[in-house]
Amino acid sequence: MARPSKIDKDLAVSEAMQAIWSDGYAATSVKAMSERLGITRSSYYNAFGSQEALFKAALTSYAALSPDHVLAEIDDDEPILPLITVMFKTICRVRAEDRHHRGCMIVNALAELAGSHDELGPFLEDWILQSAARLEHLLTIAIQNGELPADTDAHAKALALQASLLGLNTLSKALHSEAELWITAKASLKGLGLFAEAN
Amino acid sequence: MARPSKIDKDLAVSEAMQAIWSDGYAATSVKAMSERLGITRSSYYNAFGSQEALFKAALTSYAALSPDHVLAEIDDDEPILPLITVMFKTICRVRAEDRHHRGCMIVNALAELAGSHDELGPFLEDWILQSAARLEHLLTIAIQNGELPADTDAHAKALALQASLLGLNTLSKALHSEAELWITAKASLKGLGLFAEAN
DNA sequence: TTCATTTTGTACATATATGGACAAAACCAG
């Protein structure tokens, strides 16, 4: 039907994701990414539209692989707390195993772009607020499940949990030991009364 | 003795600090900052040496005004926990009052530069780890003071507290209400058993 | 009023970066 593309689009998005994760949004310019992908800027614009558009595609690609993806998949009738604990444990492991200690791409992007990029700033702010809202929903379920006391303040705990997530991911850029990260995560979870070993 | 400078150096550093805080390190290029300060790049290099050097000067200028500066000034014989609580409350207030919701300049810089900037990355990582060590020291004092139980795990709590600090500052870029931020901070502090109203 | 000092302004060479315009190329269906 038409001239074939030199590149595999999904693969390119995935490579862009890795680049943005490593170097941030500003450093992965259209010129730089085009050269990295082995295409011209002309093809870049044709395939992805803009740097912002490719960033959003890369974000989706990242989100699917990110440890906190499990939050989106929890069924309302399964135990919540063990999954949250496992998620934190997973974060500690993957952040420590990352040789370049890149932390979380979304948290990095939020720090870089919120307040300075007109389109992506608000987009990322929304993302985080929705993540917090999702946590609050899950904690509410956990209260109904009897996993948490009935008088638990789900709103406050969800926000504190979200802050812990952001903090743990940021901290992982400076603190590279999985054991130390897990000490951090465990203390946060236990403090909030949300720690639960998996069976 | 010599030709006078067009600018006040301290003032320039302070203005650079504001610019970096707003736009990040990459966006405050030598060219951009020179123009903002009304000097030539030639003068910039002469006065500050390099972008990295000006960044470090700006960081010092920022640190002196930052809410967590109180941590450096605590005497070992005064109550620790109320000061930590006040610090968190102050963070919530100043982050919410900042019309541009820039969060914490150091946390932003850590997210932007750790892992990608050869000199400033490790510099910022050190900064955060030393902040965590300072917190651990203060919690140790608090145990000796009797403010905390003798069996308190100062190391774990200090790390969790540091993560909360990082997370709260990052969250403040998306969550702009002082009340909501304070709910977050209070839940974190109470969870860690570190909440203490001031007298 | 000369001299030493430091800052300033201009120039240079080079690299990065943007986004659109337009022709040529490569494919497939009919």
Added chain:
DNA sequence: CTGGTTTTGTCCATATATGTACAAAATGAA
């Protein structure tokens, strides 16, 4: 093998960005 479609490659004009080099300017001290 022709025609429709989409991608590619090249060109354009312009802006940003770096770091150094060197002469000119502005000061205070001797």
